[in-house]
Amino acid sequence: MSQYPNAAFIKSANAPDQFPADVGTEVAVAGRSNAGKSSAINIIVNRRQFARTSKTPGRTQLVNFFGLKDGQRLVDLPGYGFARVTDSMRQHWGELLSGYFEIRQSLSGLLLVADMRRRLTDYDRAMLQFAADVQVPVHVLLTKADKLSRGQVATAVLEVQKELAGRATVQAFSATSRLGEEQARQQLENFLGLPGPA
Numbered sequence: 013m014s015q016y017p018n019a020a021f022i023k024s025a026n027a028p029d030q031f032p033a034d035v036g037t038e039v040a041v042a043g044r045s046n047a048g049k050s051s052a053i054n055i056i057v058n059r060r061q062f063a064r065t066s067k068t069p070g071r072t073q074l075v076n077f078f079g080l081k082d083g084q085r086l087v088d089l090p091g092y093g094f095a096r097v098t099d100s101m102r103q104h105w106g107e108l109l110s111g112y113f114e115i116r117q118s119l120s121g122l123l124l125v126a127d128m129r130r131r132l133t134d135y136d137r138a139m140l141q142f143a144a145d146v147q148v149p150v151h152v153l154l155t156k157a158d159k160l161s162r163g164q165v166a167t168a169v170l171e172v173q174k175e176l177a178g179r180a181t182v183q184a185f186s187a188t189s190r191l192g193e194e195q196a197r198q199q200l201e202n203f204l205g206l207p208g209p210a
């Protein structure tokens with residue numbers, strides 16, 4: 013059963029003035045397009061097709077807000093990194109993302125989803141910087157672990173931990189095998205229990 017039986021979509025926003033009221037706490041989930049962000053959200057919330065998975069990378073360029081419990085939200089941030097994107101789309105994306113991090117007082121943590129076969133990308137480094145700028149803690153889900161051997165998974169985790177050098181925590185995850193499900197949910201709960209930045 014879902015730990016969040018009352019979880020529900022709130023709204024999609026294309027600009028900060030469309031964000032819902034900045035009260036309570038929220039955890040943002042970021043990830044390069046096609047990294048496996050929607051799949052990870054569905055596993056953590058334990059609801060099939062809660063956040064829609066897409067075969068068409070780059071379709072979801074909006075900030076999607078979901079209510080988990082009273083005063084607690086999960087925010088699906090727009091992905092990035094697909095080939096066919098115009099300069100104006102890229103600029104809009106950057107402004108929407110940086111605006112989100114700057115404005116949101118209720119933001120208490122970031123879950124960063126990355127395909128472990130690619131390690132971290134420049135997208136991920138940009139997200140880490142946005143979070144660091146507003147002193148929001150980050151937990152990295154290295155996903156698609158089912159695509160690699162156990163040894164390769166351990167190597168990927170170590171390499172990313174080394175790059176991060178303590179700036180974020182890291183775990184292996186798979187939406188397919190559900191590896192790391194409990195740890196990811198625990199981290200979400202930890203973040204939701206923290207106050208937003210002062």
Ligand SMILES: Nc1nc2c(ncn2[C@@H]2O[C@H](COP(=O)(O)OP(=O)(O)O)[C@@H](O)[C@H]2O)c(=O)[nH]1
Nearest residue numbers: 045046047048049050051065066156186187188
């Ligand atoms: N093998 C495997 N495939 C995954 C995993 N997570 C996501 N995918 C697949 O990767 C593609 C992109 O996933 P999606 O969750 O929509 O990525 P998003 O763009 O980051 O939201 C889809 O075809 C998913 O089925 C995983 O843990 N293992």
Ligand SMILES: [Mg+2]
Nearest residue numbers: 049050064065
């Ligand atoms: Mg998605």
